[in-house]
Amino acid sequence: MTPAPAAAGRNTKSAVEGSRLGPKGFQAAGIACGIKATEGAKDLALIYSQAPATVAGLFTTNRVKAAPVLATRRKVRRGICQALIVNSGNANACTGEQGLQDAEAMAHLTAGALHLPPQHVLVSSTGVIGHPLPMERIEQGIPSLVARLSPLGFPDAAEAIMTTDTRPKIITEKVAVDGDEITILGMAKGAGMIRPQLATMLAFLLTDAQIEAKVLADLLHEGARSTFHRITIDGDTSTNDMLLLMANGEASKRALHAQDRRFRPFQEALFKVMDHLALAIVRDGEGRTKVVKICVRGGKNSRAAERLAFRVAHSPLVKTAFFGQDPNWGRIMAAMGAAGIAFDPRKVSIFFDDIMVVEHGVHAPGAGEAQQRRVLQQEEFTVTIDLHAGSAEASILTTDLSTDYVRINASYRT
Amino acid sequence: MTPAPAAAGRNTKSAVEGSRLGPKGFQAAGIACGIKATEGAKDLALIYSQAPATVAGLFTTNRVKAAPVLATRRKVRRGICQALIVNSGNANACTGEQGLQDAEAMAHLTAGALHLPPQHVLVSSTGVIGHPLPMERIEQGIPSLVARLSPLGFPDAAEAIMTTDTRPKIITEKVAVDGDEITILGMAKGAGMIRPQLATMLAFLLTDAQIEAKVLADLLHEGARSTFHRITIDGDTSTNDMLLLMANGEASKRALHAQDRRFRPFQEALFKVMDHLALAIVRDGEGRTKVVKICVRGGKNSRAAERLAFRVAHSPLVKTAFFGQDPNWGRIMAAMGAAGIAFDPRKVSIFFDDIMVVEHGVHAPGAGEAQQRRVLQQEEFTVTIDLHAGSAEASILTTDLSTDYVRINASYRT
Numbered sequence: 001m002t003p004a005p006a007a008a009g010r011n012t013k014s015a016v017e018g019s020r021l022g023p024k025g026f027q028a029a030g031i032a033c034g035i036k037a038t039e040g041a042k043d044l045a046l047i048y049s050q051a052p053a054t055v056a057g058l059f060t061t062n063r064v065k066a067a068p069v070l071a072t073r074r075k076v077r078r079g080i081c082q083a084l085i086v087n088s089g090n091a092n093a094c095t096g097e098q099g100l101q102d103a104e105a106m107a108h109l110t111a112g113a114l115h116l117p118p119q120h121v122l123v124s125s126t127g128v129i130g131h132p133l134p135m136e137r138i139e140q141g142i143p144s145l146v147a148r149l150s151p152l153g154f155p156d157a158a159e160a161i162m163t164t165d166t167r168p169k170i171i172t173e174k175v176a177v178d179g180d181e182i183t184i185l186g187m188a189k190g191a192g193m194i195r196p197q198l199a200t201m202l203a204f205l206l207t208d209a210q211i212e213a214k215v216l217a218d219l220l221h222e223g224a225r226s227t228f229h230r231i232t233i234d235g236d237t238s239t240n241d242m243l244l245l246m247a248n249g250e251a252s253k254r255a256l257h258a259q260d261r262r263f264r265p266f267q268e269a270l271f272k273v274m275d276h277l278a279l280a281i282v283r284d285g286e287g288r289t290k291v292v293k294i295c296v297r298g299g300k301n302s303r304a305a306e307r308l309a310f311r312v313a314h315s316p317l318v319k320t321a322f323f324g325q326d327p328n329w330g331r332i333m334a335a336m337g338a339a340g341i342a343f344d345p346r347k348v349s350i351f352f353d354d355i356m357v358v359e360h361g362v363h364a365p366g367a368g369e370a371q372q373r374r375v376l377q378q379e380e381f382t383v384t385i386d387l388h389a390g391s392a393e394a395s396i397l398t399t400d401l402s403t404d405y406v407r408i409n410a411s412y413r414t
Numbered sequence: 415m416t417p418a419p420a421a422a423g424r425n426t427k428s429a430v431e432g433s434r435l436g437p438k439g440f441q442a443a444g445i446a447c448g449i450k451a452t453e454g455a456k457d458l459a460l461i462y463s464q465a466p467a468t469v470a471g472l473f474t475t476n477r478v479k480a481a482p483v484l485a486t487r488r489k490v491r492r493g494i495c496q497a498l499i500v501n502s503g504n505a506n507a508c509t510g511e512q513g514l515q516d517a518e519a520m521a522h523l524t525a526g527a528l529h530l531p532p533q534h535v536l537v538s539s540t541g542v543i544g545h546p547l548p549m550e551r552i553e554q555g556i557p558s559l560v561a562r563l564s565p566l567g568f569p570d571a572a573e574a575i576m577t578t579d580t581r582p583k584i585i586t587e588k589v590a591v592d593g594d595e596i597t598i599l600g601m602a603k604g605a606g607m608i609r610p611q612l613a614t615m616l617a618f619l620l621t622d623a624q625i626e627a628k629v630l631a632d633l634l635h636e637g638a639r640s641t642f643h644r645i646t647i648d649g650d651t652s653t654n655d656m657l658l659l660m661a662n663g664e665a666s667k668r669a670l671h672a673q674d675r676r677f678r679p680f681q682e683a684l685f686k687v688m689d690h691l692a693l694a695i696v697r698d699g700e701g702r703t704k705v706v707k708i709c710v711r712g713g714k715n716s717r718a719a720e721r722l723a724f725r726v727a728h729s730p731l732v733k734t735a736f737f738g739q740d741p742n743w744g745r746i747m748a749a750m751g752a753a754g755i756a757f758d759p760r761k762v763s764i765f766f767d768d769i770m771v772v773e774h775g776v777h778a779p780g781a782g783e784a785q786q787r788r789v790l791q792q793e794e795f796t797v798t799i800d801l802h803a804g805s806a807e808a809s810i811l812t813t814d815l816s817t818d819y820v821r822i823n824a825s826y827r828t
Contacts, residue, residue, distance in 0.1 A: 061752075062751035063750070063753075063755075063759065064750065064759045093747075094747050095776060096760070096776040098776075099776075129742075129743075129747065130747070131777070238748060239747070239751060316819075317823055321823070323824045324823070324824030326824065330507065330508055330542065330543020330544040330653075333507075333508050333543065334476060334543065336477070336478065337477040338475075339477075358508070361508055362508055362510040362512075362544070363544050401730075401820055402820060403820045403821060403824075405730075405820070406737060406816060406819070407817060409730070409735070409738070410737045410740065
């Protein structure tokens with residue numbers, strides 16, 4: 001996570017505005033096949049690599065796992081794939097044996113159309129839980145989806161994986177590695193049910209670098225720790241979260257290894273893509289009017305600091321105060337106190353951006369409410385909590401809780 | 415908690431409608447002294463017993479404890495008291511050394527006016543955090559508060575402890591014990607920041623029975639376990655929660671002991687009062703349009719069942735679905751899966767009242783959506799989750815999450 005949320009946005013460029021080309025050898029497509037109720041809304045996406053790619057994945061920690069999560073997790077363990085088919089509008093979760101068969105059928109149909117072995121085709125779904133997939137529509141859609149595969153098809157695919165997202169989230173980064181020009185493309189959908197541990201949404205990362213599956217897995221874990229695992233909107237965890245990283249090696253002369261010093265720029269570029277997508281997900285949080293960085297420092301250990309940060313970020317009273325632009329630091333203290341973490345309230349300082357509002361656990365002298373309110377009137381700001389108990393820290397990004405969040409979720413079917 | 419939330423309301427009578435008299439030897443008063451911004455809003459309450467009373471208390475588990483919580487907890491340990499002064503509009507929390515002095519000063523001023531030792535006067539506060547108490551107003555208010563003490567003053571006191579509550583919560587129960595007519599009066603304030611473990615609000619229980627402090631403490635713990643600890647609105651825990659039980663013995667010829675068979679009817683009446691107040695708090699939850707009982711049964715152990723029930727009750731997505739009257743059971747499954755409790759999703763059944771909506775973890779055959787929606791259109795209903803893994807169960811009461819909840823908390827200062 002970049003230090004200031006606002007800065008992160010400026011430093012990354014969207015593929016929609018920048019290059020429309022993905023990594024070498026990758027193609028994509030996105031079409032409307034009638035899964036979503038809205039006429040013409042794209043709901044079926046395909047990503048294809050002309051050569052087999054190594055792959056790593058992170059999957060939801062929810063005990064209730066959707067059929068595509070179970071199917072894809074099994075395939076990813078083998079470390080190799082060549083295509084990914086994704087539908088939105090239906091999660092294929094809590095669909096029992098039929099759901100598992102449908103997920104497999106989606107892979108088989110796609111594999112047939114692409115002349116690939118079915119075990120090389122991954123499946124992902126997002127949308128409403130508990131309804132069987134409309135397999136007829138998917139079956140009818142797959143041939144035209146395959147026909148539309150194109151190196152320019154990524155924006156369409158990014159659009160086809162959206163649910164309550166208000167905009168597609170896609171970014172391309174290029175990095176020179178030992179004379180090779182490596183491209184990394186990332187796309188994600190988020191908006192609701194965003195929460196750390198684990199994957200927190202759908203995000204697909206593609207690169208033409210050549211990297212072993214084992215190394216990819218390490219990269220993905222490390223990158224997620226400071227990006228996708230550090231964002232939260234409503235504290236709910238989806239049944240369908242999936243984060244995949246595929247590398248087809250089409251732009252590399254030789255494989256990148258973790259020990260290799262050429263590895264560092266690649267890793268930086270990859271984490272930049274992950275950071276961008278994580279921030280884009282928070283920025284497009286359901287009904288959000290604010291993006292707030294909660295930074296806990298001076299903790300005894302980083303786990304405790306993180307737990308405090310998440311407790312504050314999940315407190316409905318804190319989140320509604322952000323929505324109301326109310327510098328109500330008492331709710332932050334109350335939320336911290338309920339985190340089940342030992343700290344001395346009399347040592348706590350709290351800052352809104354660089355304005356100290358609490359010192360030694362009480363109202364800081366000289367912190368005028370008007371000045372505090374001006375910080376909270378910004379669209380993005382940072383709340384820093386200093387425990388003065390050690391040197392550990394943790395930062396997370398979250399949103400406010402707005403009347404629109406309630407309206408969206410009272411009427412939308414996830 | 416009574417089996418059906420609706421039934422519990424019908425079986426209890428409010429003191430405002432019934433007898434206005436409290437237990438023998440108790441008097442109360444409530445006045446406006448200018449702590450609340452609203453002109454004429456009552457904000458200072460006093461409860462007084464003509465004889466010293468035994469007392470027991472439960473206090474917030476929040477690590478950030480308001481000054482009156484610290485002061486009163488210390489006094490309650492001695493097991494004896496004779497008066498309680500409560501203000502609303504200001505929590506006297508996160509107010510440092512000054513706050514502790516102010517809490518003591520409130521007790522001293524009250525003790526002086528009533529000619530009592532200060533250690534027999536308890537203090538309680540609720541309202542905005544982080545602002546010093548307006549001690550001048552409180553000091554000016556105390557003489558007229560004392561002057562208004564009356565056996566008919568309980569409704570005024572119940573009104574004076576309210577914050578965002580829309581109505582006072584007060585009830586009187588009478589029970590015959592061995593020829594003595596014992597009275598139990600309870601009053602509470604709730605509305606927001608309601609969450610189990612611990613006390614969850616302000617609630618004061620008074621009786622003219624004669625009971626040792628040790629026995630009172632056991633009673634309070636046992637009663638809270640099935641009432642105040644089993645309700646939740648937004649999952650936030652206040653810095654000021656306090657539940658007190660006082661017994662002055664004025665209507666008893668001899669002391670009640672736990673082993674005594676005369677004890678049973680008294681205990682039942684007390685728990686009925688606690689149950690009534692807990693339900694009244696949920697019914698008056700901030701912005702709530704629904705009261706929902708979440709019942710998890712068939713669990714391996716009751717702790718796991720309870721944790722699952724609370725996870726479902728705290729899920730913003732589940733709560734907004736209740737607000738939207740949307741029979742979206744997928745969100746219930748997703749919330750359960752994120753509780754960190756082991757269960758087999760393929761064994762789960764879910765019922766809305768008596769309509770089965772999920773069987774073996776998937777959509778139950780024959781459960782029409784219109785039929786399900788009719789259950790959710792009621793103001794109060796029960797969601798039963800059967801894990802089919804054992805015989806443990808847990809039930810809690812909660813509310814929906816409405817646009818009004820957000821509006822209230824975006825503008826109100828707790």
